[in-house]
Amino acid sequence: MSAIAGIYHLNDEPINLEHGRRMMKELEKYPADDVQTWHSDKVFLGCHAQWITPESIGEKLPYYDQERQLAITADAIIDNREELFEKLQVKKSDRKTMSDSELILLSYYKWGEDTPKHLLGDFAFMIWDEKHRKLFGARDFSGARTLYFNNNLQRFSFCTVIHPLLSFPYIDMKLNEQWLAEYLAIAGMIDAVDASITPYKNIEQVPPSHSISVVRDKITLTKYCTLAQGEHLKLKSNEEYVEAFQDVFQKAVTSRLRTHLNIGAQLSGGLDSGAVVGFAAKAMLEEKKKLHTFSYIPPEDFVDFTPKYLLADERPFIHSTVQHVGGIEDHYFDFKEKNSYSDIDEFLEILEMPYKFFENSFWLKGMFEKAHEKGIGILLNGDRGNFTVSWGFALDYYATLLKKLKWIRLFQELDYFSKNVGGARLGNLPDIARIGFPIIDKIFPEEAPYKRPMLINPEFAEITGVFKRFKEHGIDQSGWYSNSSIFHERKRHFQDVFQWNAGNTLSTKLSLRYKLWKRDPTNDLRVVRFCLSVPEEQFVQNGLDRALIRRATLNYLPENVRLNQRIRGVQGADWVHRIIPYWDKYKEELRQLCSDKKVLEYLDGQVLKTAFSKVEIGVKPENATDPNYKILMRSLIVYRFIKKFT
Numbered sequence: 001m002s003a004i005a006g007i008y009h010l011n012d013e014p015i016n017l018e019h020g021r022r023m024m025k026e027l028e029k030y031p032a033d034d035v036q037t038w039h040s041d042k043v044f045l046g047c048h049a050q051w052i053t054p055e056s057i058g059e060k061l062p063y064y065d066q067e068r069q070l071a072i073t074a075d076a077i078i079d080n081r082e083e084l085f086e087k088l089q090v091k092k093s094d095r096k097t098m099s100d101s102e103l104i105l106l107s108y109y110k111w112g113e114d115t116p117k118h119l120l121g122d123f124a125f126m127i128w129d130e131k132h133r134k135l136f137g138a139r140d141f142s143g144a145r146t147l148y149f150n151n152n153l154q155r156f157s158f159c160t161v162i163h164p165l166l167s168f169p170y171i172d173m174k175l176n177e178q179w180l181a182e183y184l185a186i187a188g189m190i191d192a193v194d195a196s197i198t199p200y201k202n203i204e205q206v207p208p209s210h211s212i213s214v215v216r217d218k219i220t221l222t223k224y225c226t227l228a229q230g231e232h233l234k235l236k237s238n239e240e241y242v243e244a245f246q247d248v249f250q251k252a253v254t255s256r257l258r259t260h261l262n263i264g265a266q267l268s269g270g271l272d273s274g275a276v277v278g279f280a281a282k283a284m285l286e287e288k289k290k291l292h293t294f295s296y297i298p299p300e301d302f303v304d305f306t307p308k309y310l311l312a313d314e315r316p317f318i319h320s321t322v323q324h325v326g327g328i329e330d331h332y333f334d335f336k337e338k339n340s341y342s343d344i345d346e347f348l349e350i351l352e353m354p355y356k357f358f359e360n361s362f363w364l365k366g367m368f369e370k371a372h373e374k375g376i377g378i379l380l381n382g383d384r385g386n387f388t389v390s391w392g393f394a395l396d397y398y399a400t401l402l403k404k405l406k407w408i409r410l411f412q413e414l415d416y417f418s419k420n421v422g423g424a425r426l427g428n429l430p431d432i433a434r435i436g437f438p439i440i441d442k443i444f445p446e447e448a449p450y451k452r453p454m455l456i457n458p459e460f461a462e463i464t465g466v467f468k469r470f471k472e473h474g475i476d477q478s479g480w481y482s483n484s485s486i487f488h489e490r491k492r493h494f495q496d497v498f499q500w501n502a503g504n505t506l507s508t509k510l511s512l513r514y515k516l517w518k519r520d521p522t523n524d525l526r527v528v529r530f531c532l533s534v535p536e537e538q539f540v541q542n543g544l545d546r547a548l549i550r551r552a553t554l555n556y557l558p559e560n561v562r563l564n565q566r567i568r569g570v571q572g573a574d575w576v577h578r579i580i581p582y583w584d585k586y587k588e589e590l591r592q593l594c595s596d597k598k599v600l601e602y603l604d605g606q607v608l609k610t611a612f613s614k615v616e617i618g619v620k621p622e623n624a625t626d627p628n629y630k631i632l633m634r635s636l637i638v639y640r641f642i643k644k645f646t
Contacts (some may be wrong), residue, residue: 059214
């Protein structure tokens with residue numbers, strides 16, 4: 001709910017209050033309901049507060065507890081308040097008005113550095129423990145809120161965002177080439193495998209699932225949460241699994257509705273956001289509140305070129321969900337004047353770093369902007385759903401049945417699956433065999449495997465040793481996990497905390513800019529742990545992929561959404577269509593990029609030239625899926641960012 005900042009002098013010098021004021025001045029670019037500071041001889045704490053929850057209105061933050069000699073500044077919404085009240089024996093008369101920051105402080109007084117293990121929610125906080133002369137803080141398990149810091153052996157300073165730290169005269173703005181190498185070499189949306197580094201050499205960050213302790217000149221980062229599949233939950237029937245899921249998911253959704261402002265939700269035509277909306281609307285109906293939904297649609301002049309099983313305009317499914325659920329005020333935005341190219345500079349300013357999700361950048365930001373205009377305080381979404389509530393990939397599961405020689409079960413499933421999605425009963429068997437036995441592809445390849453062009457300059461990769469570091473994480477020269485199955489990737493998704501940084505950096509910084517919180521019930525720690533304990537056969541069953549959530553949303557979602565296995569929504573297919581009016585300007589900047597000697601120290605010039613030759617031929621909207629086009633946009637974003645340092 002806030003941008004937090006602070007300074008701790010590690011030597012005998014007193015705090016320079018001017019430095020603290022400078023940090024707070026830098027935060028004035030964000031809207032605030034209140035701005036407060038607190039300091040002692042060695043410590044300065046600040047809070048640029050945005051009041052989202054009822055308890056945060058008028059909250060004193062930073063807050064100093066004189067009795068316990070503890071001071072806190074926090075950017076937090078805690079979801080297990082009732083549980084903590086009981087454990088901490090808080091008087092019932094104090095519970096309604098107690099702020100989340102006070103609750104964190106009481107937790108620290110009882111549990112010390114184990115405090116983060118007891119907290120559920122989205123949080124980043126710092127506590128000054130005066131008795132022990134220690135600064136202690138933490139970031140929630142998935143890093144939903146950012147927390148950056150600088151340590152120069154004399155001063156330790158921290159902030160929710162980066163630019164206030166760079167305002168200090170003793171912190172130079174230098175490009176972190178290790179971060180850049182990892183960013184360029186790793187595939188997908190991930191930025192770097194080292195979750196503690198940033199694009200700035202002198203700025204680090206507390207990784208997700210970690211706490212930080214600063215005592216004099218000793219800084220300790222400790223991982224306090226590890227997520228792994230443990231013992232399977234053993235219930236008596238399918239119905240009991242559905243009931244258990246509905247219970248834990250409803251708690252996760254309901255706990256995220258705590259705000260004195262309006263409540264919104266991003267809604268596509270799919271299961272994840274649909275389930276969130278269905279469960280949220282049910283809880284809000286009891287309080288006679290209306291849920292606002294925000295949906296992205298392509299502009300009217302866009303012609304959908306995607307295959308029949310993909311759908312760029314999901315309004316038919318969205319309308320079905322809205323009508324079925326009820327209690328919804330739905331909003332649709334095509335952001336006609338926005339595009340991935342013209343928004344680059346603004347996005348770099350917001351994020352303070354390069355990004356890879358350019359296809360969706362303009363509407364992701366646009367959703368926050370439109371929600372802010374509607375007075376939204378909480379914007380729900382279902383981003384983590386693919387790995388939690390809607391887990392369940394049919395063909396991959398059938399491959400495990402094949403490997404385990406469970407023939408009867410496999411052929412029963414294939415019979416149901418063919419009826420649900422169409423096609424011959426055994427039509428998918430060759431694909432299933434290749435998934436289960438990858439050696440088949442090596443001996444009898446159907447076609448030459450696609451090799452993703454590597455954006456990083458090979459010499460830069462060699463100098464930084466980026467691929468050697470990747471080996472520690474099981475990542476090979478392709479920039480991703482070697483020989484990985486979907487089950488292996490899910491396991492690593494929750495074990496490797498670096499996978500969460502990029503998306504949550506976006507959420508935090510858009511949150512600050514538009515004074516609202518994006519909250520994801522599919523990422524609730526209770527939901528994650530529950531889903532990791534559910535047996536695999538609950539997720540694929542009777543020819544249904546994502547079977548658990550399909551069964552659990554009976555009566556929550558319309559049948560055409562709940563049981564849809566034939567059509568999948570796709571966002572961002574119109575990104576090339578949108579930048580056609582800027583095409584000449586776009587090409588000219590790419591020419592400059594391809595001849596910039598400084599940037600070509602980092603980027604592979606030959607790959608860029610090959611890609612640019614494709615762009616020069618001409619432009620069509622269907623080129624949105626062309627890897628060459630994507631490489632050039634990613635390169636252009638990096639190019640703009642690097643220019644800041646030269």
